[in-house]
Amino acid sequence: MASYYPPVGFSFKVEFESLSTSEDDHSFQSVSGLSVDLETEEIAEGGENRFKHKIPVRSKFPNLVLKRGMLLNSEVIKWCKKAVENFQIEPKNITVKLLGENQEPLQTWNIVHAYPVKWNVGDFNAEESKLVIETLELTYQYFKVA
Template sequence: MAAYYPPVGFHFSVEFTGLSPSESDHQFQSVSGLSVDIETEEIAEGGENRFKHKIPVRTKFPNLVLKRGLLVDSKVIDWCKDAVENFNFKPIDLMVKLLDEKHEPLLSWNVVHAYPVKWSVADFSAEESKVVIETIELVYNYYNTIS
């Protein structure tokens, strides 16, 4: 019987649907924001003073934050710049894939109707020798988990 080992979180890719990105556009240093909260509404019952009923109302998804080393020629950044500079928003779907040792998807998240709301570049410093990191923050409607 083989022992089960949980997957590692450092082997993943991000694919943008509808863009023709280069191979480098799939590689990110980190992805965060793949979580969901269920908002609730409190309802007080007449005569019951010990508690309030909490009823599920809707789901709430935080922004998706992607970080990587700065790319000079990137279709993803062109898409972000079009939104930021021209206020031209073109929502797209993207797929975050957790990969196994054979580079095959182990688990995937289909992020639906995403568009950029923030693009930033890390600070420059002559006192440090480090890679320039760009951060792309996306808002999206929801995601589906695909196994």
């Protein structure tokens, strides 16, 4: 019998630095974009025709995408609306915590200098009984895993 079981991905919390203390504002349905790619540059060496050297250049981080059921009177949405409607960009640090069985943090991602680049509200349809889902897309400089 295995002694280690990987953590489950359905228990997590998203916190926005100096933005909201409401527990509802920390709850999301999904988080994606916690990945990093190392960009490389190819350099040809004179006289060596079998291959090109690949040199690491920089890290590249995709946008962070957060989804949840629409929340009225959300401080996070007010922050997003300031950015997309009034062009008042106020970068925030964000913490994503993967939680264990007792709601203790197992791993933490500290996202640096994030701001919204897209806010989307899901479709309305009188023929379906679905929750209204809002999607926030944030760009950021980098993240650190703690």
